Amino acid sequence: MAGPTAGAKGVKPPVNPAWRWISTFLDAIAAEAGAARNTSLAYGRDLKDFAEWVAVGGYDIATLDRMTIEAYLVHCDTQGLSAATRARRLSSIRQLYRFAFEEGWREDNPGLRISGPGKSKSLPKTLSVEEITRLLDAAAGHGRNPPDRLRNTALMELLYATGMRVSELVTLPQAAVRGNPAMILVRGKGDKERMVPLSPPARAAVADWLNALDAREAAQKAAGKPVSKYLFPGSGADGHMTRQSFFVLIKAMAVAAGISPAKVTPHVLRHAFATHLLAGGADLRVIQTLLGHADLGTTEIYTHVLEDELKDLVFNHHPLAKLPGKPG
Template sequence: MSALAESFLEMLAAERGAAANTRAAYERDLRDYEAFLAARGADARTAQDRDVSAYLSHLAAGGAKPSTAARRLSALRQFHHFLHAEGVRADDPTGAVDAPKRGRPLPKILSEEDVDRLLAAASAASGAEGARLSCLLELLYATGLRVSELVTLPLAAVRRDEPFLMVKGKGGRERLTPLSEPARAALADYRDARTAFLPNGRESRYLFPSRSKQGHLTRQRFGQLLKELALQAGLDPKKVSPHVLRHAFASHLLAHGADLRAVQKMLGHADISTTQIYTHVLDERLKRLVAEKHPLAKTR
């Protein structure tokens, strides 16, 4: 990877507070882009709009979805804007390139009945593992946290007898997220079992400590635990993930009359347009309900 790309990644971390996963995604995108340019005898300093367009065509020919190509173009635009702002280039070759057209897919969600089955299966699990799993699930469904936010929660984020969590989200932004009574009860039960997960018996700053290199329960391990729980609950494990539960949190709140702005704050969305996708989910569910259940919708 070029020194220019490395400087851009350093800027993302230092000025925008980009998370490690975000920086890793940008790095993969830029490596692929620069390799493509090199094969055409170009680089980030000399690339023209035709090179950027050719790269997008290359992605499409390789079977990339329009959403993937659009995300790559977004990364390239930020990269070239950075080069222009730093005086490395006098122009931005991405300015005249149109983003691939894409439909906005609706998020996958679970029904309230499905979530109840998951919660029941988790509460039926015994021992320290069961207490942790039940706490993780209750917290996730009660707060809609991103999985990375959940597994890295510091112990200090949860104050005894306080009905909320203090969460540090993307870009270092902090927010308060209320806790439901079932989540607080599961949290209290888990606190008694937490010592079983402390590495070598030493205290940890994480709410969910583990013996992993990171010192906390990993996203991958939690995902595996959810898949296993889905099987126990009689659900398709392919349809269950931490992110799907985040979607369920938002959709179920809105279905019960929650304010969109309040849901935006709890999810940690910087832009309300991101949260509005859940209103489309409700619209689609209402359309299906009318089509399937309304007597006048049936052919006579």
């Protein structure tokens, strides 16, 4: 008598061990690790492709070795998948086999010692010194009234002079810049603090804006209205200009400067600060400190050559560090 065939009434086809493993793994990370839906879906897509390749090759997911996983990665490469995608798929396979090891399904993790494809590093988008100059000029003329134009100038001068993140810029307290300091304290990621120097143009722009801000706040106090502690106040609940508002503002200034707004973001100005200093001869470790990077490797993306010589002053290298017509 012939045995049961797949699809016969009341008979289920044999379950591929790979699908059982993957299903159990996905259920586990969703329940135990609290993985987000998108994370689970990403794991599922990667492991589905791997399981199909395993099945077509006639391999057994329970016994395949490191060389087989490497062969799969070669297959992904021949399919034209990017290094980032191949690295993500290897990570998914490692996680699956780590789970299998912990569950006692395997005695090892065959993906553990495989060197994944390195992520290619590309230089961040930046702007030329000439484009930055046009942006600063546009800021000085952009705004509904003189105080707004002074604020916009201070925003742009500070961003380019310090390389601050936009979140650091919009939350900068007035107290940090009172007294015309040559250095200001910036609170960055993880509440880590660092000191950054202010160029003479930035100090002048901040001083002009503070004068206008003081006059505005005096009028608010006289009217019984509260004033903000931030250098760049906003009407929202946080009391400061929002990142989104500044993003829109900088795009408008790019248009006014005759630069494609697609090229200009707050982060691009941060990159410009770093690349222009580096081009001027500043040491990479100085730039690392100024940007607030915890790891020098993050800063190294700006150059292929690390200079050994440390420079004493940032102002010697910054292309816009001097006020027009005045000595440094």
